Amino acid sequence: MNRGVFRFISVGSTVSWIVLFVVIPYLFVVLFSTVSYEGLISGVIDLSLDGFREICSSVFLEVCISSFSLALGATVLTLLVAYPYAYILTRLPEAVKRVMLLLMIIPFWTSSLVRTYALIILLKANGIVNSVLLYAGLIDEPLSMLYTQWSVFAGLVYTLLPFMVLPIYSSLQKLDWRLVEAARDLGATPFSVFARVVLPLTMPGLIAGSTMVFLPALGLFYIPDLLGGARSMLIGNYIKNQFLVAGNWSAGSAASVVLTLLMCLCIYGYFLSARKARTESMGGMP
């Protein structure tokens, strides 16, 4: 009886929270994307697809392409950093492992905006990195690091790293190392041990991590703005400007509906590939 009440309250409060603050506001967004803005401010619901028509433009396509390629680049780079880190982590003694995990998680108790400003202090022309290099005589002129494509990637990778490390780490933890030993005993080179045993077995973690990095990277626009100098426009900027500058709520809503649909597609792709990876890693090697 008591457990029933507890379950009702805990599940009920979560569900009502989501309905109140996610579902209902989102329904408004969907509604705004299908009515004309002129009707909206005068209180008339006037069905129109002007918002969607407006975003059918080469500009919005370019905005989408640059957002997706940025998110993809950030995901690949995060993966390249996270995989070796997670791999080394699993090979460390228990006590050191705990410290290493903690070191990665502690910065995330600070706001990511504050950490982005910290990166600016490191990377700026008269910043810490340049000062050290100049002092050491390694360079004569300060390196231009801030407001480049690479500083944007550095910021994204830094912010999203734990989302990649943790799933990979957990699937590496579950890895049966006897399989690795067996592969070695049968004469596999280190590379083929990795490519044909370790990688397929940790694929579920890798896919989960990539999804958890890719989707937020798609929406994060303050990092490219602060570290990249706001020279390009991403989907996030586009939506914000439609609402706040152009006062075009229909186009802004339409753009965020399109973004949501694209994200749903990505999550669907994740489910498909995760299922495939799981069956493959269970089904054994040919």
Place this chain on the structure above:
Amino acid sequence: MMKRLAFLVALVLLPAALFGAARQVYVFNWTEYIDPDVLKQFEAETGIKVRYATYESNEAMFAKLKLVKKGGYDVAFPSTYYVERMRKHGLVTRLDKSKLPNLRHLNPTLMDKAYDPGNAYSVPYMWGSSAIGVNRKAVDPKTITSWNDLWNPRYKGKVLLMDDVREVFAMALRSMGYSGNTTDPVQIRLAYEKLLKLKPSVKVFNSDSPAQPFLNKEVIIGQIWGGAVYQANQESPDLVLVYPKEGAIFWVDNMVIPSSARDVDAAHLFIDFMCRPDVAKKNCEFIGYATANLTAQNMLSPKTKNHKAVYPGDETVKKGEFQADVGDAIRIYEKYWEMLKTR
């Protein structure tokens, strides 16, 4: 027993009765845009309680006032062309000048602008400019006279522009001799084509803290707020403000009475209080922007009131332009802005 109950009830109702009787004025202002002591002083002098709320952008303030039909805020602080926009949407009340005797202290060069002729709806509070910022260690400020100097190939990769569609286009339009408030699609397109040539030179777009990239040695020339130069000069004297010969762009934040106000008389009392020179001086010393109150300005320390970045002088102001509402043309601006950003 009965007596005790009655006493308890009275005790519960007393504060409500007391506070219910007190008059209140609901003020809606930008964050960190008033000296908190001023509010306490107003309460002590008038007995009217101040209910204070803040916002981060004109758009947010506009959206909120648009939603509230009755019993809203008594005083709000829209910038330049938002006064006009709010008037067009019927969101502001005409001022009763007979209740605002302190208006005589205000700076006449800031009154009667295109966004509110005769100041029928708004009273200037703080104001400032955006002009050309120059790092004098890298560029001789004497060689900079015009907005067109930003296009000089010498500064390639070292230019800062505001991350604000109206500011950037106003600059480009002024550089071609047009008004920064134009609604002519042809002029806006020409400005876009000219900006496209500037884009490769631009290192960063920043309007929140444009002085930072200068102090960080990332850029050497670009658009900047006068107030930002003044603040940066407390840290380093290298950043210099140049008013271009085509005229700088000016903004004014104003006090208005929204049409959803609860107590229009209290609102007038509050606005008049804010225009009192001693109060205006307190606010401007606390915030660091230029006060629209001429009497208060003359009471400031010579170092502040003679700082050209903050108080440019009447000639410069007359040559410059105040942003006005461009109505639906903002969509044309936004379209070209998107194209500029994606190129």
